[in-house]
Amino acid sequence: EDQVTQSPEALRLQEGESSSLNCSYTVSGLRGLFWYRQDPGKGPEFLFTLYSAGEEKEKERLKATLTKKESFLHITAPKPEDSATYLCAAIFGNEKLTFGTGTRLTIIP
Amino acid sequence: DAGVTQSPTHLIKTRGQHVTLRCSPISGHKSVSWYQQVLGQGPQFIFQYYEKEERGRGNFPDRFSARQFPNYSSELNVNALLLGDSALYLCASSVQGKDQPQHFGDGTRLSIL
Structure with missing residues (x-):
């Protein structure tokens, strides 16, 4: 069964302290890897799509990268407003979007 | 531009009842x-629908059903509600589905008593 695994489950950082979130996936048949941000009581907000190993996308303090086995979401000099749950999702051959359980990120002022 | 809109935002039902949730996609998304x-x-x-046809189904019982209308809006129906159906139900739209990014609404919070 296609699987997406995220780590860590939760991460607390001081404001300005850079770090990375990990998303690993079943290797066979990846067709697209997606990152979302979800705030409490809201739906997931689309951040990035990655389609092939080596691809990188960047937006403000966030940068997403993709290898053949995993994806990373790098957060540079985060601010308190970056606090949220970050979800990784993948589409495999069956065209169903499969989500990980998310990383709950807290940025402390 | 309007994003994906869902209604209602919150809903409380009792076990055994039926519920219908509604979704309007982003304009131009099919x-x-x-x-x-x-x-x-x-x-x-x-579920996933494209041009009113079911394109995919997840591992949910037959109590769950959905449809898409000619204007691309959609309904999710759940019959014989169970306590375990309590959850946030999210709708997402994309231009054509498949490998394209999906954009989500803020969901319907369903509580079963």
């Missing part, structure tokens, strides 16, 4: 998908 999200978990895929 594919709609439904997800169930339980607290602390990622969304779980229920």
Whole structure:
């Protein structure tokens, strides 16, 4: 069964302290890897799509990268407003979007 | 521009009842998908529709059904509600589905008593 695994489950950082979130996936048949941000009581907000190993996308303090086995979401000099749950999702051959359980990120002022 | 809109935002039902949730996609988007999200978990895929045809179905019982209308809006129906159906139900739209990014609404919070 296609699987997406995220780590860590939760991460607390001081404001300005850079770090990375990990998303690993079943290797066979990846067709697209997606990152979302979800705030409490809201739906997931689309951040990035990655389609092939080596691809990188960047937006403000966030940068997403993709290898053949995993994806990373790098957060540079985060601010308190970056606090949220970050979800990784993948589409495999069956065209169903499969989500990980998310990383709950807290940025402390 | 309007994003994905869902109604109602909150709903309380009792066991055994039936519920209908509604979704309007982003203008120009022809594919709609439904997800169930339980607290602390990622969304779980229920259905995907494209041009009014069912394109995919997740591992949910037959009590769950959906349809898409000619204007691309969609309904999710759940019969014989169980306590375990309590969750946030999310709708997402994309231009054509498949490998394209999906954009989510803020969901309907369904509570079963």
